[in-house]
Amino acid sequence: MTVAGEPGRDPVLPDADLDEARLRFALRIRAFAHDMLAPHARRIDEDGGFRRECVGELAAAGILGGPIAARHGGAAWTATELAIAHEEIGAVCGNTRGFLAVHTGLVSQCLERHGDDAQRAHWLGRLVRGDAIGCFALTEDDAGSDVAALQTRALPTDGGHRLTGRKIWITNGGVADVALVFANADPARGKDGITAFLVDTTAHGLRRERMPGRELGHRGSDHAQLVFEDVFVPSAAVVGGVGNGFAVALDGLHAGRLSVAAGAVGIHRAALAATLDFVTARVQFGRTLDRFQMVQERIADMTVELFASRALVHRCARRRDLGVETDGDLAMAKLYATEAAARACDHAVMLHGGRGYSTAYPVERLLRDVMGLRIYEGTTLIQKGLVARAITASRTRR
Ligand SMILES: Cc1cc2nc3c(=O)[nH]c(=O)nc-3n(C[C@H](O)[C@H](O)[C@H](O)COP(=O)(O)OP(=O)(O)OC[C@H]3O[C@@H](n4cnc5c(N)ncnc54)[C@H](O)[C@@H]3O)c2cc1C
Secondary structure (H helix, E strand, C coil), X not given: CCCCCCCCCCCCCCHHHCCHHHHHHHHHHHHHHHHHHHHHHXXXXXXXXXXXXXXXXXXXXXXXXXXXXHHHCCCCCCHHHHHHHHHHHHHHCHHHHXXXXXXXXXXXXXXXXXXXXXXXXHHHHHHHHCCCCEEEECCECCECCCHXXXXXXXXXECCEEEEEEEEEEEECCCCCCEEEEEEXXXXXXXXXXXXXXXXXXXXXXXXXXXXXXXCCCCCCCCEEEEEEEEEEEEHHHEECCCCCHHHHHHHHHHHHHHHHHHHHHHHHXXXXXXXXXXXXXXXXXXXXXXXXXXXXXXXXXXXHHHHHHHHHHHHHHHHHHHCCCCHHHHHHHHHHHHHHHHHHHHHHHHHCHHXXXXXXXXXXXXXXXXXHHHHCCCCHHHHHHHHHHHHHHHXXXX
């Protein structure tokens, strides 16, 4: 059986789309995902636990600090390399790819850009080496898509601020050593009061609780609520300046969103690979399923959308590398890649029939995981708004 993420050239998505250097890079990450992540991907989904060992493995392979500059211990990947790597990891383990989007994208990359020398010296090397885990605490009960509505308060005090509030759905929240926390230091100024703080998770008054209920997917990830009860954070912990937290948050999400889009391409690829194996082997009515036109129609849709999806993600990454990326480029990539992957996973389960409904086959996990990618880091509907805004703005400017 062939699976997406198997070492060597991918039989589904022609690796010929990549030049030689990028293909070598993709094959290296593919081999890592196959050797180190694939053996655990199903088990951590079923057991529902974060596999801490993956952090050291990702660090040793140079993936944890992939996009971070070499002077901070990273591998200085381009955005295109990041898209390639996170596609490969996403094809094998959505939990690990999700961990990376937060730890590396939302925390390390954000700290690299917005932190000061002391903050980078204290945290960035540890994050890159895997000696510390990061989480990004933005969402609250009443502030999801509407980030500016956050209620966590940062009360100015001697030498710093005191944080009070509750964050929910925080990926890595229960295992993180440092949290990038967004709180309002001056509610009268609305979003211009929002400030980012680097908070050591051992800080007095910070409590971590498991999210209630069981997640649909990403069950091998850690999702927690962070409760702040008058937590003192020194002035040195402010990232990007008091009142600049809204921009810091959006910039963090900007880094992480490319990982989500690339991860969706990986899930899509895995769904197609598993489906091709299945429909070319399963016989009904005296022939293999791939001989039926309605099955062919779905296979064609899954294939064309995969190529379109990857092209949009790589286009966005390429434009990021050239410094000409727009919000619309990223929103289009995230919107299309996650929705196309969800359609592909839906087809994959249907084409597997009853087997697709069982954990004995890989596709039900892909379908559950992909739902998360449509929601976090800006839902599909929010991305649609961004795309529409970008395109109408280009018309009204003329
Ligand atoms: C697996 C997972 C991991 C996560 N990890 C993190 C994390 O690490 N850190 C963190 O801070 N958060 C995290 N989140 C939270 C996530 O970012 C939010 O769930 C998401 O932004 C949506 O917010 P919400 O759930 O409050 O939904 P709401 O904002 O209440 O939206 C509900 C529905 O209304 C729609 N809607 C809202 N506003 C509009 C609008 N203006 N126009 C059209 N439709 C609209 C939305 O699209 C959605 O369909 C995570 C969530 C999940 C599921």
